[in-house]
Amino acid sequence: MKQIVIASTNKGKIKEFKEMLEPEGYEVLCLSDLPDYKEVEETGTIFQENAILKAAAVTNQYGIEAIADDSGLEIDAFNKEPGVHSARYLGHDTPYSYKNKVILERMEGIENRNCRYVCAIAWTKPNHEPHLFYDTVECQIALEAKGDNGFGYDPIVYYEPLQKTMAEMSAEEKNAISHRGKAIRKLEAFLDEAHK
Numbered sequence: 001m002k003q004i005v006i007a008s009t010n011k012g013k014i015k016e017f018k019e020m021l022e023p024e025g026y027e028v029l030c031l032s033d034l035p036d037y038k039e040v041e042e043t044g045t046i047f048q049e050n051a052i053l054k055a056a057a058v059t060n061q062y063g064i065e066a067i068a069d070d071s072g073l074e075i076d077a078f079n080k081e082p083g084v085h086s087a088r089y090l091g092h093d094t095p096y097s098y099k100n101k102v103i104l105e106r107m108e109g110i111e112n113r114n115c116r117y118v119c120a121i122a123w124t125k126p127n128h129e130p131h132l133f134y135d136t137v138e139c140q141i142a143l144e145a146k147g148d149n150g151f152g153y154d155p156i157v158y159y160e161p162l163q164k165t166m167a168e169m170s171a172e173e174k175n176a177i178s179h180r181g182k183a184i185r186k187l188e189a190f191l192d193e194a195h196k
């Protein structure tokens with residue numbers, strides 16, 4: 001059976017990738033399955049760089065096919081911050097209820113509320129060129145937090161076409177329009193082609 005490593009410890013991400021790759025005939029492993037894995041620092045200044053850093057670290061250390069994703073929220077009025085710092089913004093362990101409250105306060109009086117979620121997925125395999133899959137979803141910072149679904153910044157990220165925040169969407173609704181959903185579908189198409 002073909003083995004592939006999801007270079008992540010995030011349970012939600014691993015679950016999403018497993019659901020997609022197991023039907024394709026992959027045995028899906030994650031970082032906790034790798035003995036003595038040496039974590040890489042996410043030193044990249046763009047999502048694509050960090051995704052490649054994480055996937056290539058696994059392929060280089062273990063000689064195995066790997067996938068990594070890096071994602072985040074860009075707020076135009078904040079010069080595209082938190083961006084690649086989204087997980088660490090205002091402290092890695094700070095609850096998102098607090099992070100979201102601070103963002104809403106800092107947005108007070110600002111007219112341009114445009115923001116986007118970004119997702120970069122890197123695929124690496126020994127003796128192959130790395131491949132990147134990238135997508136975004138254009139949104140606005142809501143006027144108030146709404147909804148209990150999703151995670152992270154979802155309650156304050158408003159998606160105009162559905163007139164809801166990301167946290168008011170069902171998983172299926174979010175997946176159909178989200179940065180990660182769209183990037184995963186590009187990866188899926190590539191793997192289908194690669195294994196024909």
Ligand code: IMP
Pocket residue numbers: 010069070071072073086087117150151152153154166178180
């Ligand atoms: P990563 O795991 O280093 O790629 O960090 C991703 C971070 O971006 C998450 O911890 C969230 O803060 C933010 N993020 C990315 N995608 C989403 C999403 O779909 N909803 C809410 N927050 C997200």
